[in-house]
Structures are given as structure tokens and as C-alpha cells.
Amino acid sequence: MRDDILPFSRPSITEDEISEVVAAMRSGWLTTGPRTEKFEAAIADYLGAGAQGAGDINVVAVNSGTAALHLAVLAAGLGPGDEVLTTPLTWPATSNMIMLAGAKPVFVDIDRDTLNMNADLAEAAVTERTRGMLPVHFAGLTCDMGKLGALAVEHDLAVIEDAAHALGSACPQGKAGLLGVAGCFSFHPTKPITTGEGGALVTRDPAIADTARLLGFHGVTRGARARATGTAEYEVAALGFKYNMLDIQAAIGLHQIVRAEDLRRKRERLARMYHEALADLDGDLLYLPPPTPAGCVHAWHLYVIKLNLDKLDFDRPAFRAALRERNIATGLHYLSLHVQPFYERELGCKPGDFPEALWASDRVVSLPLFADMTDDDLTYVCDAVREVVQAHAV
Numbered sequence: 001m002r003d004d005i006l007p008f009s010r011p012s013i014t015e016d017e018i019s020e021v022v023a024a025m026r027s028g029w030l031t032t033g034p035r036t037e038k039f040e041a042a043i044a045d046y047l048g049a050g051a052q053g054a055g056d057i058n059v060v061a062v063n064s065g066t067a068a069l070h071l072a073v074l075a076a077g078l079g080p081g082d083e084v085l086t087t088p089l090t091w092p093a094t095s096n097m098i099m100l101a102g103a104k105p106v107f108v109d110i111d112r113d114t115l116n117m118n119a120d121l122a123e124a125a126v127t128e129r130t131r132g133m134l135p136v137h138f139a140g141l142t143c144d145m146g147k148l149g150a151l152a153v154e155h156d157l158a159v160i161e162d163a164a165h166a167l168g169s170a171c172p173q174g175k176a177g178l179l180g181v182a183g184c185f186s187f188h189p190t191k192p193i194t195t196g197e198g199g200a201l202v203t204r205d206p207a208i209a210d211t212a213r214l215l216g217f218h219g220v221t222r223g224a225r226a227r228a229t230g231t232a233e234y235e236v237a238a239l240g241f242k243y244n245m246l247d248i249q250a251a252i253g254l255h256q257i258v259r260a261e262d263l264r265r266k267r268e269r270l271a272r273m274y275h276e277a278l279a280d281l282d283g284d285l286l287y288l289p290p291p292t293p294a295g296c297v298h299a300w301h302l303y304v305i306k307l308n309l310d311k312l313d314f315d316r317p318a319f320r321a322a323l324r325e326r327n328i329a330t331g332l333h334y335l336s337l338h339v340q341p342f343y344e345r346e347l348g349c350k351p352g353d354f355p356e357a358l359w360a361s362d363r364v365v366s367l368p369l370f371a372d373m374t375d376d377d378l379t380y381v382c383d384a385v386r387e388v389v390q391a392h393a394v
């Protein structure tokens with residue numbers, strides 16, 4: 001029995017991040033400035049590595065993944081009267097940003113193995129009002145972007161990726177974040193890299209980036225007079241928000257982005273070890289994440305198992321409590337949105353509307369997964385999971 005709690009996630013912070021934050025604070029420039037600009041360029045370089053380079057990748061660093069989603073939906077021109085296809089198995093930020101832009105989220109049921117939006121069901125949800133699609137790459141496994149992309153082309157839909165879990169993910173169509181008109185990353189402390197809180201919108205479309213920058217900072221821009229005269233006078237051109245990233249945040253991110261692939265590989269190795277250690281329970285007392293399809297790179301933001309409640313005499317809260325008694329914290333990604341009171345009320349969702357999301361919603365548990373987790377930590381979790389489910393097998 002370990003005597004400290006194993007968290008389900010913990011950011012990997014080195015002295016480099018710490019001294020850069022201190023340097024930012026000593027520099028006298030705390031808010032958006034040179035470090036944010038450098039961080040945006042570093043994200044573009046990271047995403048542009050290989051293929052065709054970072055040249056046409058625009059990055060707008062903001063203070064949360066939620067802010068990136070809000071700006072992306074608005075900059076893509078989605079608003080009142082528009083419907084946007086999305087998944088019910090996500091954090092509320094995804095659908096809330098669609099609604100805050102005035103548009104309507106239309107849930108599409110998920111695939112219970114991948115927990116991603118089911119591309120085969122998306123077409124049936126398209127109406128004459130459908131204008132956009134906001135898929136989430138669950139846990140860092142990319143959605144079926146071949147099928148979703150084709151559907152988007154056929155119906156002229158703006159694709160915005162919720163890539164909150166997916167920095168470092170890729171599929172045959174390309175890298176997560178660059179597969180639609182805009183991609184949105186989160187740098188919350190549990191995410192593939194962190195800036196404390198933070199996020200980024202990435203796009204190859206400079207007009208989307210310009211609108212996101214404008215709306216992300218009060219709608220304030222350098223005015224025509226300032227441009228003409230070279231002065232610093234400003235102009236309020238739109239109704240905007242205050243979503244800019246601090247240089248203190250970017251100081252952390254500058255070192256995290258350099259380590260992103262190393263952190264991803266460490267999580268990938270741990271995920272493989274989980275799979276090997278629990279393989280004999282897969283399809284019996286629980287279900288493990290499916291294999292990563294050929295040609296895809298998985299960010300392994302989360303390691304989500306599903307309990308096979310048909311073969312167990314207890315429920316998820318009892319399973320999580322049993323792990324907690326053994327000093328193991330777990331996560332819950334996610335309770336399906338369509339059974340949450342707000343969406344039931346606002347969108348008229350009924351539990352039976354999305355049976356696969358409902359099934360997953362009752363069974364998912366995120367086991368601890370973070371780059372600095374040790375092999376002993378992982379073995380401890382696997383032994384505990386085995387002991388607990390076997391004690392409750394029916």
C-alpha cells in the first residue's frame with residue numbers, strides 16, 4: 001500500500017520552465033509580449049516540422065482551450081441559425097462555445113471503442129442548417145477524418161478541431177490541429193503540454209487568425225489613422241473578449257513545446273505497458289482502449305478503460321472508491337452531455353438519443369497517466385485494478 005496519493009495526472013515541470021518564468025517576471029513584461037510571440041512561433045515550428053514547414057501556420061496563443069474554441073467558432077462565421085455537429089462525450093467547453101456563439105450543437109453518437117464521434121452516423125445528422133463540425137480527438141486518438149472530411153466537403157461545413165487532447169496526434173490526413181479551418185489546443189495542467197492554464201488556435205487561414213486576434217483582445221486593433229500615420233492609436237472594430245496569453249504562461253510553454261514529443265513518447269510507452277499488463281481482462285471484466293490505427297500517432301493524453309458492468313457486481317463510483325482506498329486517483333472523461341440538465345433543457349436531449357455515449361458515460365474511468373509516472377506506479381495501478389475487479393466479478 002503506497003502512502004502518498006498517485007494523481008491521475010501531473011504536469012512535467014523542470015528547472016527550465018521554472019527559471020524561464022522567473023526570467024519573465026524579472027523582465028518587467030508580464031502580459032502578452034515577446035515570450036508569447038516566441039511560443040506561437042515554436043508551436044508553428046512544432047506543427048510544421050516535416051511535411052511543408054511552418055510557413056503558413058498561424059498560431060494565436062490564448063488563456064485557455066475554451067477561449068481558442070470560442071474564437072474559432074466565431075472566426076469561422078458560425079452563429080445564430082447554424083447547426084454544428086459535435087460529440088456528446090466531451091467537456092462542456094466544446095458545446096458551450098458553439099452555444100455562446102449563438103449556434104446550435106447537434107450531437108452525433110460516438111463509437112464505444114474509440115469514444116470518438118461516429119463518422120458513419122454524422123451524415124444522418126446533417127440538415128439544411130448544418131454549417132460546421134466540431135469533432136474532439138478523444139484522449140488524443142484522431143477521429144476518422146477521412147470520412148468526416150469528405151462529409152464536410154460534400155456539405156460545405158467548416159471543420160473546427162477540438163484538439164485539447166491531441167497536441168502531437170496525427171492521422172493519414174495530417175497533424176491534429178491542421179485538419180480543418182482551425183484547431184484548438186488546451187494547455188491546462190493535465191494536457192499533453194501545459195502553460196498552467198492556456199490554449200492556442202492554429203489555422204492555415206490568415207483571415208481566421210486575424211479575426212481570432214481581434215476578437216481575443218476586446219475587438220481592438222490598430223486603427224486606419226494609426227496605420228496611415230505610424231502612431232500607436234487604436235480603434236475598436238468589433239465586440240471582443242480578453243483571451244490573450246500572459247508571457248508568464250508562455251515562459252512555461254516555451255520549454256514544454258520543445259519537450260512535447262518526448263513527453264508523448266513516455267505516455268505512449270506507459271499506455272503500451274498498461275495494455276500488456278491488463279490484456280487478459282480486456283473484453284472480459286473491462287475494455288481497454290483500442291489499438292491505434294496504422295498511420296496514426298496517438299497523443300495518449302488519457303488512458304481510459306471501460307468497466308464491463310454486466311460482469312461486475314458493483315458500479316463505477318464503487319470501483320473508483322476502491323482505487324482511492326489504495327491511494328490511486330482516477331479521472332472521469334466524460335459524463336455524456338446529453339444527460340446533463342442544461343442540455344436536456346436547452347436542446348431537448350433524452351437519455352436514449354445517444355445510446356453509445358450513454359453506455360460509455362456509465363463505464364469510463366481514466367487511470368493515472370503522465371510522463372513522469374514510474375513503472376512501479378503503473379504496476380501498482382494494474383495490480384490494484386486487477387484485484388478490485390476480480391473481487392467483484394460475477
Ligand SMILES: Cc1ncc(COP(=O)(O)O)c(C=O)c1O
Pocket residue numbers: 064065066067090091093094136162164165185186187188197198199
Ligand atoms: C475536450 C476538451 N475540450 C476543451 C477543453 C477546454 O480546455 P481548457 O480547460 O484549456 O479551457 C478541454 C479541457 O478540459 C477538453 O478536455
